[in-house]
Structure formats: structure tokens, C-alpha cells
Amino acid sequence: MVCSLVRAPLRRYFTLNLYMFMSVLVSAGRFVEFSRHGLTSSEYVYFYYYSDAILTICLYFALMGLYAIVFEELGVAMRLRVFMMLLLIGTTLFSYSVVHQSESRMLTRYIIEISQNLYFVGLILTYVLWAALLKLRESRVRVIQIVLSLGMYFSIHAATYALRNAYPDLRFVWAFLPPAAGMFLPVAWIYAFMKFDDEARLAPARLAAVPR
């Protein structure tokens, strides 16, 4: 947040700052719950997963902000925001309907299912944004790096939650990957803000995995 405020106008990257601010609040809340009830308590587990879902929704807002930056010249940002909000509501309802039909109807099962689906929809939206960046030949390094790091973050989390959903006993995998991914996102954003200014550019053709 500090790097963003120092190196860029607040309004331009407001949703990224909002996510980081919420992330700090949630971390503080988790620490309080952890101190009071312990790591294995149901209070901490519920707080952890519900706060994670809230953070993911904040990340959707961050993604909307990035869509607005990329599409600002085309004037379709408002329509995209409405579409993304509908998608978010749809994902939540879909996750609820899947768990509602299952036998256990456990709340923890629901939250893992919704987290997996939210991260996966986030991944698809980031992928679409990435494709749009390539199509529009976007060359701002900062925007490109923020979008790509967000894509990696969503991918790691979606894969981890899917693995967890399929194999709940693989604790050694999903105990380490999400914290590592959680650290990666702020570090990558700090790098993007501190290293490049808003006008730093590169050739978009250099970014496609297949050489052109």
C-alpha cells in the first residue's frame, strides 16, 4: 500500500490498495483469533476460511479495477463491472447449490467449495484480461506485471483448493502452497510499483509464450 501511494496516484490503483488494506485487517483478525482460541479451534478455522472468501471477493474488486484501467479508452468498464458482479453472485449460488445437494451439508465443505470456485472464476477472468492485454497490445510494464502476478496467485490457489477438495488428506501440500502464494502477491506488486513508473513500456510481442 505504501509503495503504491508513494509511486502512483491513490485513485488509479484504489482497488489494489483496498485489497491490501483488507488483507492487513484480516491478518490482524486471524492473529487475534489464533491467540484466543488456538490453531486447531473451530473458531479460528471458520474465521480463516470466511475471511479468505471475503479477501477473494476484494481481489475481484482489484481485478475490476485492472479491467477499468485496461479498458478505460474503450469506455466499456461499467458493463464489465456489472458482468463481473453477476458472475460473482452466480459462482456463490452455484457453490451453494452443489453443497446443498450433497449429503453432509457441512459448512466447512461449502466454504472450501466456494473458495475453489471463486479462485477458479478469478483465474478465468484474469486469463481473459491477459488475453485482452495481448490483443490490445498493452505495453505498460506495471499493469502487465500486476495482472500476471494476480494470475499466478489465482492459479496456485485454485489448484490448491481443487487438490484439497479431491484429496483432503494431502495436508503437506496445501499447508505450504497458499502461504507461499500469499507472500508472492504483495512482493510482486511492490516490485511492479517500485521498479517501474506508470509510463514504463515494453514490446507486447515479447510477452507471448509462443515467439512471434
Add this chain to the structure above:
Amino acid sequence: MMAALIFILSVAALMQFFVSYCRSLIAASARKALSSDVQDVIGIRRSANAEDFDRVMQYLHLCPDRREDRNSIKAIGAYYRLLGAAGAIMGKLLPSLRVWTESERSQCAYFAAVALDRRIAHNRDMFAEQMSA
């Protein structure tokens, strides 16, 4: 079934995002010219060979590191090894892929050389500050 599908697609997307992210890091440093001192030390002028990477990394480890560069260098190191593995495994079947991975690996080496240049300049500045204090 749904979870398996999401897992496979997520891993595929992760690979693509990772490759593009590393390429964006490399592209940002590709335009920067190396200082004459670094050119003399590591023997790289305007372009590097893939084999130079390990040697330049050894120089980088000798230099006191900068926190800002640490993660990007690690990411490029992982990308370099990934390219090496891809080239070794699939290079015999797809010669064009092998050429591409070699080209990418040489750009990784140039990225490392630019990072080394930055570190040396940073340490020189720090040293000059200490001497003047």
C-alpha cells in the same frame, strides 16, 4: 471430477502466467546496456549465451544482494531451469522448441548480467556514501 478439471486447468494457466511473467521481467531489462566494467568482468557485450547464466549467478552470489532484486532473480533462476528441462526432454522431438529455449535461456543470462550490474552500482554508491560520512 470437477476438482480434477479445475486442478489441471489451473496448473496449465499457472505455467503460462509464470512464463509470461518471467518474459516481462526479462523484456524490461533487455534494453539496458551493461556498463563497461561488468562487460570486462563477465565477458558479455550485447548478448549472452545460455551457458553464461550459471557463471553470472556465481558473481551475483558474491555481491551483497539487494532486497528488491532477490525475488525476480529467483523467478528467473526457476524459469532458466524450467527451460533447460523442457529443452532436454522435448528438444529432440521438436528442434524449434530447443532453439527457442536456448534463446530464452540466453536472455535469462543477460537478465542476470543486468542484475549484477545494478548490484555493483548499488554497492559502489553505498561505499561512496560510507567514505564521505
